[in-house]
Amino acid sequence: MDLSLKGKVAIVTGAGGGGIGTAAAYQLAGEGATVVANDIDRGWADKVAKQVVSMGSKSIATYADVAIFKDCTAMVDKALSEFKRVDILVTIPAYMGSGSFADSSMDNAHRVVDVTFWGTLNAIKAALKPMLAQRSGSVVCMGSDSARMMPRGESMYAASKSAIMTFATCLAKEVGSSRVRINVVNAALVSTPDQEGLEGHYARHYPLGRFPTSNEVADTIAFLASDRAAMITGQSISVNSGLL
Numbered sequence: 001m002d003l004s005l006k007g008k009v010a011i012v013t014g015a016g017g018g019g020i021g022t023a024a025a026y027q028l029a030g031e032g033a034t035v036v037a038n039d040i041d042r043g044w045a046d047k048v049a050k051q052v053v054s055m056g057s058k059s060i061a062t063y064a065d066v067a068i069f070k071d072c073t074a075m076v077d078k079a080l081s082e083f084k085r086v087d088i089l090v091t092i093p094a095y096m097g098s099g100s101f102a103d104s105s106m107d108n109a110h111r112v113v114d115v116t117f118w119g120t121l122n123a124i125k126a127a128l129k130p131m132l133a134q135r136s137g138s139v140v141c142m143g144s145d146s147a148r149m150m151p152r153g154e155s156m157y158a159a160s161k162s163a164i165m166t167f168a169t170c171l172a173k174e175v176g177s178s179r180v181r182i183n184v185v186n187a188a189l190v191s192t193p194d195q196e197g198l199e200g201h202y203a204r205h206y207p208l209g210r211f212p213t214s215n216e217v218a219d220t221i222a223f224l225a226s227d228r229a230a231m232i233t234g235q236s237i238s239v240n241s242g243l244l
């Protein structure tokens with residue numbers, strides 16, 4: 001399916017790490033989009049932007065910490081000054097923190113929510129301004145099946161991901177008349193660098209027999225970002241090999 005992203009400008013907020021964000025950046029670029037590769041890790045942002053350029057698309061690197069709203073406005077301002085518009089926002093970063101809510105510090109709890117939930121909202125708030133002015137835009141938020149599985153030890157992370165789904169559905173109703181869409185892509189375990197070694201233990205619980213790859217998650221992100229999904233908004237979908 002040709003997603004026809006030529007001429008579209010996409011920001012990916014956590015484009016580094018070699019996981020889902022990196023795959024999404026390359027997938028969008030492969031479909032012809034210009035990519036703003038944002039990452040708090042400057043080396044990764046630069047690497048992904050360089051790779052996108054070598055694929056034949058335009059790209060710049062930005063270095064916003066998504067937990068900081070003014071970093072996100074600077075990221076969007078940079079995209080606008082270079083490319084004049086923002087059509088697609090893909091929100092990626094999350095922080096799982098150190099397990100148990102009861103045993104961890106409030107600083108840890110705040111950082112989980114600041115990166116996972118506020119990091120998503122900060123980027124959306126910043127990108128909405130040009131999208132509403134253009135009267136078009138597509139936001140795709142990376143969620144997690146932890147929001148539905150509610151595992152022990154992931155209370156702050158799972159609650160943040162759950163809040164992203166509720167937020168997206170409400171916001172979709174608020175901005176739909178401006179032709180701005182917002183959807184969430186969830187996953188259980190994905191074959192990313194972080195999860196190396198886990199697949200051998202857990203893959204048998206996955207009905208399709210293996211974890212999805214980052215590219216397979218990115219396929220759904222790119223589809224929802226594109227006009228092919230013009231009538232889909234406020235939805236959450238899981239790319240999880242049928243786990244739940």
Ligand SMILES: NC(=O)c1ccc[n+]([C@@H]2O[C@H](COP(=O)([O-])OP(=O)(O)OC[C@H]3O[C@@H](n4cnc5c(N)ncnc54)[C@H](O)[C@@H]3O)[C@@H](O)[C@H]2O)c1
Pocket residue numbers: 013014015016017018019020021038039040041044064065066067091092093094115119142143144145186187188189190191192194195
């Ligand atoms: N990997 C999985 O199995 C899995 C499963 C379900 C959901 N997810 C979700 O997918 C997303 C990506 O996960 P991943 O494991 O592919 O990548 P990741 O968690 O390693 O992070 C991707 C990038 O985000 C950057 N980042 C982290 N904090 C940031 C911040 N505050 N500001 C800007 N950039 C920041 C990192 O430097 C990294 O390059 C997350 O939202 C995660 O919750 C992942």
